[in-house]
Amino acid sequence: MGGSLNVNHLAFLANGALWTIGLSLIALVGGGLAGFVVALARISPLRAVRILAAGYVQLIQGTPLLVIMFLTYFGLPPLGITVSPLTAASVSLTVYVGAYLGEIWRGCIESVPKQQWEAAEGLALSRTQRMMRVILPQAVRIATPPTVGFMVQIIKNTSLASVVGFVELARAGQIINNALFEPFLIYLIIAVVYFALCYPVSRLSRRLEASQGRPRLSVETA
Amino acid sequence: MSDIANVATGATVVALTNVHKSFGPLKVLDGVTFDVARGDVLCIIGRSGSGKSTALRCIDRFETIDSGEIVVCGRKVHDPALDLRALRQDVGIVFQSYNLFPHLTIEENITLAPTCVKGTSKAEAREQARAALAQVGLSDKIQHYPEQLSGGQQQRAAIARSLAMRPKVMLFDEVTSALDPELTGEVLKVIEGLAADGMTMVMVTHEMGFARSIADRVVFMHRGKVHEHGTAAVLTTPTTPELAQFLGTGL
Amino acid sequence: MKINLDFGAILERWPSFVSGAIMTLELAVIATVLGTAIGVLGAIARRSGHPVATRVAAFYVESIRNTPLLVQIFLVYFGLASLGVKFPAFTVAAAALTINVGAYTTEIIRAGFDAIPKAQIEAAEGLALSKPQIYWHVVMLPAIEKVYPALTSQFVLLMLASSVTSQISAEELTAVANYIQSDTYRAFETYILVAIAYVALSLVMRAGFYGLGLVMFPRRRRLGTPL
Numbered sequence: 001m002g003g004s005l006n007v008n009h010l011a012f013l014a015n016g017a018l019w020t021i022g023l024s025l026i027a028l029v030g031g032g033l034a035g036f037v038v039a040l041a042r043i044s045p046l047r048a049v050r051i052l053a054a055g056y057v058q059l060i061q062g063t064p065l066l067v068i069m070f071l072t073y074f075g076l077p078p079l080g081i082t083v084s085p086l087t088a089a090s091v092s093l094t095v096y097v098g099a100y101l102g103e104i105w106r107g108c109i110e111s112v113p114k115q116q117w118e119a120a121e122g123l124a125l126s127r128t129q130r131m132m133r134v135i136l137p138q139a140v141r142i143a144t145p146p147t148v149g150f151m152v153q154i155i156k157n158t159s160l161a162s163v164v165g166f167v168e169l170a171r172a173g174q175i176i177n178n179a180l181f182e183p184f185l186i187y188l189i190i191a192v193v194y195f196a197l198c199y200p201v202s203r204l205s206r207r208l209e210a211s212q213g214r215p216r217l218s219v220e221t222a
Numbered sequence: 223m224s225d226i227a228n229v230a231t232g233a234t235v236v237a238l239t240n241v242h243k244s245f246g247p248l249k250v251l252d253g254v255t256f257d258v259a260r261g262d263v264l265c266i267i268g269r270s271g272s273g274k275s276t277a278l279r280c281i282d283r284f285e286t287i288d289s290g291e292i293v294v295c296g297r298k299v300h301d302p303a304l305d306l307r308a309l310r311q312d313v314g315i316v317f318q319s320y321n322l323f324p325h326l327t328i329e330e331n332i333t334l335a336p337t338c339v340k341g342t343s344k345a346e347a348r349e350q351a352r353a354a355l356a357q358v359g360l361s362d363k364i365q366h367y368p369e370q371l372s373g374g375q376q377q378r379a380a381i382a383r384s385l386a387m388r389p390k391v392m393l394f395d396e397v398t399s400a401l402d403p404e405l406t407g408e409v410l411k412v413i414e415g416l417a418a419d420g421m422t423m424v425m426v427t428h429e430m431g432f433a434r435s436i437a438d439r440v441v442f443m444h445r446g447k448v449h450e451h452g453t454a455a456v457l458t459t460p461t462t463p464e465l466a467q468f469l470g471t472g473l
Numbered sequence: 474m475k476i477n478l479d480f481g482a483i484l485e486r487w488p489s490f491v492s493g494a495i496m497t498l499e500l501a502v503i504a505t506v507l508g509t510a511i512g513v514l515g516a517i518a519r520r521s522g523h524p525v526a527t528r529v530a531a532f533y534v535e536s537i538r539n540t541p542l543l544v545q546i547f548l549v550y551f552g553l554a555s556l557g558v559k560f561p562a563f564t565v566a567a568a569a570l571t572i573n574v575g576a577y578t579t580e581i582i583r584a585g586f587d588a589i590p591k592a593q594i595e596a597a598e599g600l601a602l603s604k605p606q607i608y609w610h611v612v613m614l615p616a617i618e619k620v621y622p623a624l625t626s627q628f629v630l631l632m633l634a635s636s637v638t639s640q641i642s643a644e645e646l647t648a649v650a651n652y653i654q655s656d657t658y659r660a661f662e663t664y665i666l667v668a669i670a671y672v673a674l675s676l677v678m679r680a681g682f683y684g685l686g687l688v689m690f691p692r693r694r695r696l697g698t699p700l
Binding site for chain 3: 059062063068070075077078079152157163173191195198199
Binding site: 282284307308310311313314315317319321322323324325326327334335338339367369370380383384387 | 590592593595596597598599600601602603606610611614615618690691692695696700
């Protein structure tokens with residue numbers, strides 16, 4: 001205990017930062033898959049599927065990520081399902097990100113002009129063909145800037161994995177602070193590292209938005 | 223009334239003298255001179271890019287000029303020390319795109335400036351709004367929002383908004399260009415009414431038939447210069463080939 | 474595997490949940506009110522053209538938007554402590570949430586300012602309105618009305634994010650849940666209940682903002698459409 005910040009501490013922080021990136025990618029892939037399903041379900045021709053997907057989105061968007069983390073990590077073991085911190089964090093982020101990306105992507109799919117559907121229908125394409133060959137390729141282009149923008153939210157949100165003891169950047173900072181008790185300095189360093197991870201992604205998303213014309217009024221999670 | 227008599231009796235409301243203005247290398251106004259007597263209607267005509275809208279906007283100093291003189295209601299508009307808000311109380315301007323305030327009702331659109339600028343009481347401003355709306359035939363729309371009105375109605379409301387400030391001269395910048403033909407008539411009728419009441423007006427317009435019937439004076443602009451300046455008669459008997467050609471294609 | 478759920482022991486602790494929910498709402502309301510004020514000032518600063526004001530505002534917005542709330546809360550908590558001042562956890566939580574949401578409202582309100590067409594300002598100038606009158610009547614008020622839906626969504630997200638202040642022991646809803654689950658060993662039931670409580674609080678806030686919008690914006694009340 002005690003002492004001052006040294007190379008070993010910095011190496012520990014760097015390792016935490018790598019896990020932040022890794023967890024962000026897991027959340028992006030997992031949440032992306034879930035989001036894709038949610039987006040398609042939200043515009044499904046089946047009413048029951050639409051309602052189910054809407055309920056899922058409403059529920060998750062009305063619940064803090066922190067509570068979802070606690071629910072998976074502390075709530076599942078008493079039911080006989082033991083989960084590691086990494087599993088709990090990955091599952092929570094996937095469930096959470098899926099609801100948000102699903103809504104973003106549904107908006108993008110719906111913003112493809114109606115005439116495109118009609119034109120594809122006029123060519124006698126099946127519903128699946130219309131979606132996969134005509135609508136989605138256009139929606140992907142529209143969806144790129146907001147998705148990159150949401151990536152910043154994902155990176156920041158991985159910090160909440162620290163509450164279940166997963167050692168990413170924020171948790172690494174807490175652990176070092178427990179040894180050194182230099183909280184202000186250490187959290188400042190942590191903040192700077194997060195900024196270094198997030199800011200380039202923010203810039204990229206704004207550049208993409210600008211290149212597509214009118215920026216949208218996006219709402220972001222803290 | 224002849225021009226000489228107007229100047230002599232001090233009845234000139236707007237006077238541009240040798241006005242020059244460039245946007246970068248592009249000469250938009252190249253020695254423009256004309257004046258408007260009290261109670262007169264002056265129509266500025268010309269192709270797009272001829273400088274006619276710029277000339278109009280200079281009168282209310284939405285554009286500053288490079289050289290020359292503009293005097294409006296006795297105020298030196300070219301003077302950097304001009305009291306801009308005093309000028310704009312004397313001059314009303316109506317734009318092509320109406321520019322009503324979308325978050326306010328028609329009544330609030332009209333009462334905003336009198337209460338803010340002139341300190342008119344709310345009740346009195348409402349009374350004036352009612353009168354102005356009656357003048358443009360929109361009394362029944364007083365509590366509507368702009369988006370609930372047709373383009374022609376919005377433009378008439380915009381005219382009423384300017385009138386409520388009791389301006390000494392009104393400027394109209396292609397006020398019917400954004401309107402469907404069937405809505406143009408109702409706006410032009412309002413302007414005719416104002417002319418009959420003796421309002422001094424300067425208007426940039428593409429409506430040649432209307433200009434012929436309403437204008438006391440006509441200014442034809444071509445490449446930043448005033449090519450013809452005369453009575454509405456020039457529209458029937460042009461003296462320059464440019465105007466003849468313009469009218470040939472414009473009619 | 475036999476799943477055996479028991480909500481009884483947890484429901485008995487309902488007064489704690491209620492007091493936690495009240496604190497969550499208090500935090501949300503304080504941060505909403507102060508955050509709106511910061512957002513208006515920040516947006517004015519960002520558009521002022523003044524070199525220092527613009528940069529200070531941009532630095533504030535970017536540094537908040539690109540770092541996690543959790544780290545911001547720790548910085549405020551330990552930053553104040555290192556100055557030798559000890560504030561109650563609630564005050565620290567409210568301060569951190571306000572600083573956080575202020576950056577987002579600054580961006581939203583700025584976008585609202587940017588959405589006001591130049592022609593609107595020109596029309597107001599033509600009516601001889603003064604610069605402050607134009608700023609207030611023709612820029613600020615319609616801009617706020619325009620971005621009101623985005624602002625209120627942000628404030629609901631803020632309420633949810635306030636759960637993070639449980640990490641500095643502000644006794645809001647999530648912190649209460651943490652105590653209760655460690656007392657009762659009924660973590661699943663506790664967090665399910667708390668999740669439902671948060672969903673309910675979101676709905677309450679949305680309804681509240683909807684009503685407030687009708688009171689504040691007569692146009693919205695009459696036409697029912699956003700500006």
